Amino acid sequence: MSALSRGVIARLQLFWTISQPQSNLNFWRSGPLSEPLIFRAYLGSPSTYSTLSTHGQDEMEGRGKLLAEAQVRAMGAESRRTGAIAVKCGMTGLWDKWGTRIPITILWVDDNIVTQVKTLNKEGYNALQIGAGQKKPKQLTQPMLGHFSSQGVPLKRELKEFRVSEDALLPVGTPITARHFVPGQHVDVTGITKGKGFQGVMKRWGFAGGPASHGSSKFHRKPGSTGGRQDPGKVFKGKKMPGHMGHEQRTVKNIYIYKIDPARNLLWVKGQVPGNEGAFVLIKDAVYKKPDASLLPFPTHFASPDEDLLSLEPITADLGNADPYMKD
Template sequence: MTAIWDKWGARIPMTVLWVNDNHVIQVKSLEKHGHVALQIGAGQKKAKQLTKPELGHFKAAGVPLKRHLAEFPVTEDALLPVGTEISVRHFQPGQYVDITGITTGKGFQGGMKRWGFAGMPASHGASLSHRSLGSTGGRQDPGKVFKGKKMAGHMGAVRRTVKNVWIYKIEPERDLLWVRGQVPGHKGNFVYIKDAFYKKPDLSVLPFPTYFASADDDTSPLIAELGETDPYLQE
């Protein structure tokens, strides 16, 4: 993560994502697979790190060996040929996207860290139980701890989606995507980026079905407008 400052001096947190060598690996059709989708591969991997079925899958597609595969449902008019590169220009500054990833694992944590419990009194009468969970159920009635009770346990390492993430800047030369706010996971994780569900993009502005690069493309960064509203102005 990093941050930028607008012309009024307000700090805006940013996360920089690397669109690392994404290619279409497989096209799934309604007739053959029962659904319409594109399988996208990202990253690089050595042949000795892959199984024979994985090697055959990539060689049949004629693409470099990939570290990670993901499937994205699309409409039939958005299908792309196998081997097509999905670059950072697939998105546009100012667009909203949903980003899915695996959150950072925290291990086994207590009730205060995991659920935000207040804990016991930190003064007299709470000997060695300052961070205790407290009561978890009744006595004879109901005679059990209900399922789903907030208690100590494993925290993090779950799939989560951050919705309506705003794209601030695109750097085609370095394949970088700047988005406002945080995304799930730690540094080095793979994340899934797709069009926002609640803030649909304008298809007349986006390159549909994707952006096809040419030799004379301009690789200068594309930056979205931050707006003309002073965040410090009191109404």
């Protein structure tokens, strides 16, 4: 097929799409960055559009999107809160009183909001879809644009679904900040590890390698024998051999939250977190070292309307009279 015929067919498809009702939905952002996001959806041309508020609960109620109430509740024994999506900013360190450096990873909870509510009656389970970051309309596909439009939320860069209990459901548009967690609690952090490419057995599996001398000829980093003789006559599946290393989903459990900065939505966590700097990670309440339910905001932290975020001071975990992570 020639390029001319492909171009004609593409033009005809575009004309047919625009002529159809409720199709070719487009978005753009209006207002400065400091104001709440408002997207204008139009059909065909920008001259005919309708304004769609991202945080208007009246509009959500009319669409049936307000499936839960944003109010403080009592957390039960079987309650399960939602998690959050954070950006790995980098690592720093603190010195304990013995002079040992404690690694600290800084995580940024980047503009998390609830983008979808899934209930037991409709989807068969209770869950919240959380969106993080920002993205331009041209960077998203039409199905994703339609998803954000139907939910009435701004465009997000990363989406993740968290299973929750029924009493932890939140309405669409509810923000999830760093104060969803409290200093001193333990969390589980999930991320994609750094990719190492194709590696040999010494780097990938920690093999010792062959001898460096005494008759060794070009056998320094090789794996050695990989199978038996005629019986079994094959190499079993799962044999540790050279191959692709890294770029796998891993979860680091029971990470301690040392400090929270509410003004900048930052978390200081003790230890390493999988992934490169700038990568998204998932933070959830620890499964094995469960936090004290009386200290957690449930279902999340609701900021007061007259609260000045810039005036908030960082909150450090209560470690008693002597901070074990600081030198005397």
